[in-house]
Amino acid sequence: MADIILYMAPGTCARVTTIALEELGLDFESRVVRFxxxxxxxxxxxxxxxKGKVPCLVYEGEALTENVAILSYLNHRHGGLLPAADDSLxxxxxxxxxxxxxxxxxxxxxxxxxxxxxxxxACASEVWQRGSQGMDEYFQLINDxxxxxxxxxGDEWSVxxxxxxxxxxxxxxxxxxxxxxxxxxDHARRMSERPSVKRALAREQAAEETLKREGLLFTxxxxxxxx
Numbered sequence: 001m002a003d004i005i006l007y008m009a010p011g012t013c014a015r016v017t018t019i020a021l022e023e024l025g026l027d028f029e030s031r032v033v034r035f036x037x038x039x040x041x042x043x044x045x046x047x048x049x050x051k052g053k054v055p056c057l058v059y060e061g062e063a064l065t066e067n068v069a070i071l072s073y074l075n076h077r078h079g080g081l082l083p084a085a086d087d088s089l090x091x092x093x094x095x096x097x098x099x100x101x102x103x104x105x106x107x108x109x110x111x112x113x114x115x116x117x118x119x120x121x122a123c124a125s126e127v128w129q130r131g132s133q134g135m136d137e138y139f140q141l142i143n144d145x146x147x148x149x150x151x152x153x154g155d156e157w158s159v160x161x162x163x164x165x166x167x168x169x170x171x172x173x174x175x176x177x178x179x180x181x182x183x184x185x186d187h188a189r190r191m192s193e194r195p196s197v198k199r200a201l202a203r204e205q206a207a208e209e210t211l212k213r214e215g216l217l218f219t220x221x222x223x224x225x226x227x
Contacts, residue, residue, distance in 0.1 A: 004028035007048065007056040009035055009218075010204040010211070011170075013106065014055035017070050018203055019162040022196035024078050032207045036216040068098045071159050081159040094160075097152065100138075101163035108135045109167050113174045116221045125224040132176055132225075143181035150190065157194075165191040175223040 006021060008014035008030055021028050033039050033054050040052045048063040049056040057064045059077075064070050072095065075081035085091040111118055111131030119127040142164060145152065152160045168188045172178045178185055191197055211217035 002027070002029040003060050005031055005058040007031050007033050007045070007054055007058070008203075008207065009033050009054050010207045011218075012054050013067055013163075013166055015166050015200060015204065016067050016159070016163045017055045017057060017074075018200040019165075019196055020071055020074055020081055020159050022199045023159070023162075023194075024074065024080055026078070030203050030207065032210060034211065034214070034216050036211075036218050066102070067163065068095070068102045071098060071163075075159070083153050083156050083158060097160050098163065101160065101167065105135070105138055105164075105167045108138070109170045112171045112176050114220050115224060124221075128174075128223065128225050135171065135176065139178070139181050139184060143184045146183040146187050151187075161187070161191060162197075165197070174220075175225050175227050177227060 004021070004026055006014065006017060006028055008018060009032060018030070033045060039045055040054070045056075046052060048058060049065045051065060053065070055065070055067065055070060057070045057074075059073070064073055071081060082094050083090075085094060108131050111127050112135060115124040115127035115131065118124075149155070151157045152164065164184075165188055168178060168184060172188075178188075208217060
């Protein structure tokens with residue numbers, strides 16, 4: 001068995017951990033969790049992640065969940081995912097940046113991408129609108145920060161950029177108007193050109209093809225709002 005196993009599903013925030021592992025050049029196995037088959041709620045999977053979600057990283061036999069924790073751990077073990085933090089305040093600020101992605105942006109992303117899950121068919125449009133209104137402020141914040149620098153931390157790429165990239169991609173595909181944030185658009189383009197991102201997307205594509213063959217590929221309902 002591989003020393004590093006990532007339980008993932010295509011399109012999910014597991015992409016962030018996939019990019020991190022690829023960026024570090026680690027040898028790891030991707031295992032697709034078949035949500036349409038209920039594998040995420042199975043006793044076998046819940047032995048690794050009782051919360052029944054992805055990603056779940058099994059590293060040398062020990063399971064770790066939640067992107068913020070996984071990314072922090074990988075950076076602690078290998079470095080290279082966050083700028084060097086010489087003091088506890090810098091470390092805390094980096095953790096705050098990861099939490100900004102995971103606990104502020106991510107919940108809004110799901111309301112924009114899958115509003116039907118929160119409001120049903122009748123209220124999906126309102127959920128989308130509220131999620132989008134909430135996201136506007138934060139996308140503007142990100143855009144302003146990226147206007148005069150290449151990455152979130154200036155000239156140095158970090159895994160925060162990978163998390164921002166996933167958030168951007170997820171809402172762009174749900175009719176959220178990203179064109180209002182040109183610096184963020186450019187950031188996403190730069191991210192898409194990184195070799196680690198290309199390798200991560202290739203893994204997702206392979207997972208999608210597997211699920212398609214099995215008739216288990218989840219397709220979110222169309223956005224209730226058109227542009």
